[in-house]
Amino acid sequence: MAETNTVTIRGVSKAFGRGDAAVRVLHDVSVDIARQEFFTLLGPSGCGKTTLLRLVAGFEIADSGSIRIEGQDVTHAPPFRRPVNTVFQNYALFPHLTVEQNVAFSLEEQRLPRDQIRQRVGEALEMVRMQTYARRRPSDLSGGQQQRVALARALAPRPKLLLLDEPLSALDLKLRKEMQIELKQLQAEAGITFLFVTHDQEEALALSDRVAVMQGGRILQMGPPREIYEAPTHRFVADFIGDINLLDGEATGGGVRVAGGQTLPVQVSRPGPVTLAIRPERARLVAAGTGVMDATLVHSAYLGTATLHKLQLASGGDFLIRQSDPVQAAPEKGSRVGIALPTDALQVLQE
Amino acid sequence: MNIRRFPLTREISLFVLAYLYLPVFVLIAYSFNANRTATVWTHASLDWYVRILNNPSIRAATWNSLVLAISAATAATVIALLAALATRRAFPGRNASETILRLPLILPEIVVAVATLILFVAVGIELGLGAMILAHTVFCIPFAYLPIRARLDGMSGTYEEAAQDLYANRFRTFRRVTMPLLWPGVLAGFTLAFVTSLDDFLTSFFLSGPGTTTLPVYIFSAIRAGITPEINAISTVMLVISILLVSLSFALTRLRR
Ligand SMILES: Nc1ncnc2c1ncn2[C@@H]1O[C@H](COP(=O)(O)OP(=O)(O)O)[C@@H](O)[C@H]1O
């Protein structure tokens, strides 16, 4: 059967330390990454993103489960036998070699002919626009330039899969935005599968074809950015990505009764307490008494492209509404207002 | 409080520096003195250098010292490098092995020298250059080990992971990445071991056989017949060899950076 995935990770677990001191860092993780996909692991620091990446690269070996790359089982293979290259978080450019020697390193190890090496090094440096720096040492380069060289070095051997561990986190905001665009273009041009790691949700949404949100060594949700953003399945995912309003409610036969409000026609599999989530831009500000519930307007902030209203619910909790209709004037601060919640924008969350 | 503003700091520092280096400068100066008496200055000359150049026993002692220092430092550096690499990762007994490696630094040399002499005689190892190389290697190991260890500890393991990621197997990774990055530490270790061996008197005194005198041992026996400007000249030569080597290793390290 023809393999359509670049990476197939099945039931991988990993613990560090031995005996009683052992700490489980990954719990039964399974991921499929399609050819030429830009796949991102997103999660807070310490959730196991780097560990999963290192298992794919071969720097760590899984305690259980299997990893296949292009159909080949590499679960126990050393890093130098995997058709994978890594862009390290701190770049890890060899300080004793020049830029072109760094880029040529893998090609020399693969024993390519000399003229072919020269040609490929030239191409790789051209791809990241660093040809003029070929003879420099890494220590002579700025952070952004080192980043480019690290990319060129990892792309030069034309790997099946490129692993990137928070490659942009050391750059300042402006440079980071530029590099995001370049990275995306590069991936499209080179046609290489990317496995990208970040703790920056905006970066993940902007770059990825699919995102896996991780917490405590588990993948909570996996899907295209739009799905992750608009239809989070877990409270953690909803909270981690962008602003969101969370409403506690009670599931009954006819829907969900929101604390201090109406019963909303939302389908829930079994009765009991549930959490509903809705993005601030999907909720609407309406006249008091005409929405699902009433609240007090605490504050309105004009943001240029939208106005952000902060409301206080009867239960005491906060509620955000982002209103992008510029014509509508904001009600008086402290006035009673109503909140309208379109049913299709409501998400029922698991804990 | 700022130590620089402490009363007399400047004066005390100058005194200590003078106390340390003035005798050495006096020794160097008098090695160029024409007078037979080592402590009375007449006029400058290179007589004593010509004399030591033409003295076969001094030439032999210099040769022995160099062969001894180069052999012992090389052997000690290789052993220290292997030891540093072997103790890189945590394993049961790592602390114990580290302590054993550093032990020669704190053991009284006279005790070790006598013990080595007794051992060599008992086992039947002939005294002379070979015996000295063996003994020097042992006490040079910690001097070679410490800079290599320090360099290794300061080196991120990511470079080696990057090399393996770029298809270099373990041996190629060692050759192309680990060793070049470790090089300044190895050089510093070798230099320290060399200077330590060159300077050693006690161990060499006990283990030198007939005809295998080293420079320090020669100086010691010559000085019992009275301090001559020849000794000033020999000492200056030793100083120059040490300074040259240290400068060379410093320059190489800077170049490699
Ligand atoms: N080599 C290791 N030994 C022990 N614990 C480790 C090791 N590597 C990572 N960990 C632990 O595993 C957890 C996940 O780490 P990591 O994968 O680096 O997270 P992330 O990249 O998401 O920030 C952390 O709690 C970290 O302390």
Ligand SMILES: [Mg+2]
């Ligand atoms: Mg990490």
